[in-house]
Structures are given as C-alpha cells and as structure tokens.
Amino acid sequence: MPETVSLSPTAAASHHCASASPAAGAVVAAPRAAAPARGHRIRSRIGVGPAGGFYPAPHRYQLYLSEGCPRSLRISITLGLLGLRDSVTTTLLTGPAGTPDACAALRAAYEATWHHYDGPLTAPALCDRWSGRIVSNHTPDILRDLGELPGCRGGNGLPRLHPQSLAADIDTFRVFLDRNLTPAARPTARSAALSSLDQQLTAHQNVLGEELTAADVDLWVALTHLGTEDVLSPYGRLRDYVRRLDGHPAFHAAARRA
Numbered sequence: 395m396p397e398t399v400s401l402s403p404t405a406a407a408s409h410h411c412a413s414a415s416p417a418a419g420a421v422v423a424a425p426r427a428a429a430p431a432r433g434h435r436i437r438s439r440i441g442v443g444p445a446g447g448f449y450p451a452p453h454r455y456q457l458y459l460s461e462g463c464p465r466s467l468r469i470s471i472t473l474g475l476l477g478l479r480d481s482v483t484t485t486l487l488t489g490p491a492g493t494p495d496a497c498a499a500l501r502a503a504y505e506a507t508w509h510h511y512d513g514p515l516t517a518p519a520l521c522d523r524w525s526g527r528i529v530s531n532h533t534p535d536i537l538r539d540l541g542e543l544p545g546c547r548g549g550n551g552l553p554r555l556h557p558q559s560l561a562a563d564i565d566t567f568r569v570f571l572d573r574n575l576t577p578a579a580r581p582t583a584r585s586a587a588l589s590s591l592d593q594q595l596t597a598h599q600n601v602l603g604e605e606l607t608a609a610d611v612d613l614w615v616a617l618t619h620l621g622t623e624d625v626l627s628p629y630g631r632l633r634d635y636v637r638r639l640d641g642h643p644a645f646h647a648a649a650r651r652a
Contacts, residue, residue, distance in 0.1 A: 434513060437532045440520075440539035448522055448529050450542045455529070456483040457536075458500050460517040464615050465533040469518050470651055471611050472537055474644030475553055476546045486651065487517055503528050534568070537608060555608040563602055567609045575616045584620075592629040614639045618649070 439447040440455075448454075457473075459466035466486075473479050485496045500519065504511045506526045519531040520539070530536050538556055546552060556564065573579070574587035591613070594601060602609045617626065617636050626633040639645045 434516070435532060436507060436519075436528045436530055437535055438529045439535060440529065441542035450544060452481040452544050453483075454522065454524055455543070456485065456521045456523050458485050458487060458496070458503075458517045458519045458521065461486055461488045463517065464619050466518050467615050467648055468533065468611050469536060469540075470648035471615070471644050472540055472555065472608070474647055475555060475606075475611070476540055476543070477552060478540060478543060478546070481543065481545070482540070483523070502526065534565075553606045555606075555611070557605070557607065560602055560607055560609070564607060564609045564612075567601070568612050571612055571616045575613075575620070577620060588626070588629050588632060592631045595631040595635055610639065614645060 441447050441450040457469060459469060470484070473482060473484065485493070485499075487493050487496055487500070497515070500515050500517070500521075503519070503521045503526055504513070504515060507528045516531040518533055518536060520529040520536045521527070522529050530539070540546065541556060570587070574583045575591075576584075579587075591601070598604055600606050600610050601613050614636060617632065620626075623633065623636075626636065640649070
C-alpha cells in the first residue's frame with residue numbers, strides 16, 4: 395500500500411494536507427465522499443508499456459515526498475545516487491499548515507488524473523509537469539522508473555540499482571524487510587532478521603554482493619528507522635555498514651532532508 399498523507403474534510407476545504415507521522419506510519423484518511431477504488435493506486439510508468447509510457451525527459455517530472463516517510467526517504471536517496479536532484483523537482487510535504495500550496499498542487503494533480511477525484515492524497519507521488527497528472531503513487535514502480543530518465547542508463551559511472559540479474563532478489567528482500575525489520579515487527583522476528591543480515595555481510599560489502607543496489611537503499615532506510623544506534627550495537631557488521639553508507643553523499647544529503 396502506498397505511503398499516504400491524510401486529508402480531513404476541514405483540511406480539504408482549505409487545501410491543507412497532513413503527512414503521516416514517522417512513528418505511526420502511513421494512515422489512509424477517510425475522504426469527504428466515497429473515493430473511487432481505482433484512485434487509491436495509480437500505476438502508469440515512465441518509458442514502458444504498449445505506448446511507451448510517459449516519455450523520459452529531463453525536467454519533466456516532479457516528486458511529492460512526505461516528511462518522515464521511509465518510502466519517501468528511499469526515493470530521495472535514489473535521486474542522489476542517480477544524479478537526478480537537478481533534473482527532477484522534489485516537494486516535501488511537512489504538515490497540515492506547513493505546505494498548503496504544495497498540498498493544493500498535489501490535489502490538483504490527482505483531480506487532473508481523475509475528474510472529480512475526492513479520495514485521499516498519497517505520497518510519494520510522481521507527477522508529470524507537462525500534463526499536470528499523477529504518473530504513479532506506487533513506490534516500487536517510481537524507484538525503478540527513475541532509472542529510465544536521461545543520464546541514468548549506460549556506462550556513465552552511476553550505480554545499477556536494479557540490475558536485471560538481481561531484480562527478483564531485490565523484490566524478495568524488500569518484502570523480507572517490510573515483514574521483519576520495522577519498529578512494529580515482533581521483537582523475535584526483528585532480532586532474527588538482524589542476526590541473519592549481520593552474518594550475510596560477512597562475505598560481501600553490500601547486502602546482495604559487492605555492487606550497491608536498491609536493496610542497500612531499502613536496508614539502510616529500514617535500519618535507520620529502528621531507532622537509536624544502540625539497536626545495532628550487538629551487530630557489528632550492520633553497525634559499520636550503516637556508518638559507511640551514512641558517509642555517502644546521497645545517503646547523507648537525503649537523511650538531512652527527511
């Protein structure tokens with residue numbers, strides 16, 4: 395389910411929106427009227443599909459991200475790793491009264507996508523600035539499609555975050571993290587997951603090998619959202635792994651923006 399920003403009837407009337415709290419996670423707000431079921435998940439793509447999807451062009455796309463949202467942090471890190479901070483506009487939603495103009499623009503994008511849309515606003519959301527429409531509010535698709543933008547493919551020195559050979563492993567690993575490595579996970583499951591991951595880092599620098607991939611973005615975000623560094627004190631390899639990625643400009647810059 396996509397991370398969401400809440401929209402109450404009062405806020406809707408004044409074009410304000412509220413982001414989900416970091417501790418509580420995403421909450422889908424009740425819409426003012428019954429929202430179309432299809433409106434909760436928008437899954438167009440960049441550069442793929444029968445008609446080619448949305449054309450991958452620089453400066454065409456805008457991302458709405460939510461403060462304190464792990465999925466938004468994943469996207470922010472990915473923008474840095476792929477060198478897209480200057481070509482993809484990002485807007486951070488920071489609370490009910492903090493970003494009213496941004497929330498109004500996001501609602502306008504949803505309404506441009508579906509006429510008379512009256513459902514909850516969700517972020518992360520990728521918006522096409524040319525048409526004013528939402529491309530996608532499905533985070534895994536957004537993360538993959540950022541790699542389709544100009545400059546992100548070929549031998550340009552950027553990491554291959556979604557190599558085809560590891561695509562299934564990355565998807566499986568994300569499910570593993572969402573089930574076992576969140577603040578809400580059962581303590582026994584979380585401890586077992588941490589022990590397994592700590593052992594996994596014995597053989598390789600990164601979680602799926604020597605190459606930095608989207609799985610490392612997912613793991614770093616999951617680990618940093620567990621709380622204080624004391625949580626990782628029994629797991630020396632994981633602690634060193636987090637500290638090493640902390641020093642990477644893309645991770646460090648994204649954490650400061652979150």
